[in-house]
Amino acid sequence: MNKRQLICIGCPLGCQMEAEQNEGGEVVSVKGNTCPRGDAYARKELTCPTRIVTSTVRVEGGARHMVPVKTKEDVPKEKIFDCMEEIRRLAVTAPVAVGDVLLADVAGTGVALVATGNVAAG
Secondary structure, three states: EEEEEOOOOOOOOOEEEEEEEEOOOOOOEOOOOOOOOHHHHHHHHHHOOOOOOEEEEEOOOOOOOOOEEEEOOOOEEHHHHHHHHHHHHHEEEEOOOHHHHHHOOHOOOOOOOOEEOEOOOO
């Protein structure tokens, strides 16, 4: 059995949990969570960890030079560096509005990259 210590990020309580995996990688127990979200978080974190990626993208012809962005959904943790490489190379033209899809499929994840700020044409 493999035991892992986790701190839940499912709610503000931040429960300290211990999860056990069998030799096949299946989560067999989760202890220390105070709600069902903690159990779900631990199981997902151990079997298929994902994250929301946040960053900034260059803006050309805008009142500001950068716009904040995030992935619309979480992406597999192992794809974060691939996502950041695409984001680093990306430049968009102003105006940009909150919710604009700047990339429909970032790093082959099937997840859109959206603007989380506004930049007026400048």
